[in-house]
Amino acid sequence: MGVSFMDLFEYANDESMRKVELGPGAVMLHGFALSDEEALLTDLNAVVEQAPFRHMVTPGGHRMSVAMTNCGSLGWLTDRTGYRYDPIDPENGQPWPAMPASLLKLAQSAASEAGFPAFTPDGCLINRYEPGAKLSLHQDKDEKDLNQPIVSVSLGLPAIFLFGGAKRADKQLQLHLNHGDVVVWGGPARLFYHGIKPLATGEHPRLGRYRLNLTFRKAS
């Protein structure tokens, strides 16, 4: 007898709970990013200036509603030929912007808090959602090193994060992600299916009409 699914749903969405164990290897950290907000947004702006957001295309030929860019030595890409990590931004032929120290520090401190003290991310995928944008249920499985977790930081407009299990059909927790929330999953949860429901319209004091999601990973 552990906590029931409904109990977990309540705990996981209670912002007064600073840290919620979602299951083995998966942790929700409420309001974790807020202390570094100024440096974070300044550094993010610099990254995006060098590597602008773009709507990538899936192997099936569909344009993604989420706009993406990357920083760090490896960036995640999708195009007609498939999903992969690449050190070069195909839009300009240049390496992705280096990962700013503020981002790396945030990712490592969140990972440590979640029980992964040796996290050494080499890539950060930056996802920009506007109202209506979504990411359907998927696994992060293009990384060579599945021993290290995924660290996901939410900024700006709120979203509903679907966090399922090892099989697509597994029941999903619906987690309300607000500005500054972090979700970390690794170990037994590393390949769990997850997604984002279509973003509701809104206005955030710092990020306006957008939600930004930073997902740190060790790709190589």
Add this chain to the structure above:
DNA sequence: GAGTCGCC
């Protein structure tokens, strides 16, 4: 044959 970071 299995799977799909998409679509309706």
Add this chain to the structure above:
DNA sequence: AACT
């Protein structure tokens, strides 16, 4: 679904 159209492709891997």
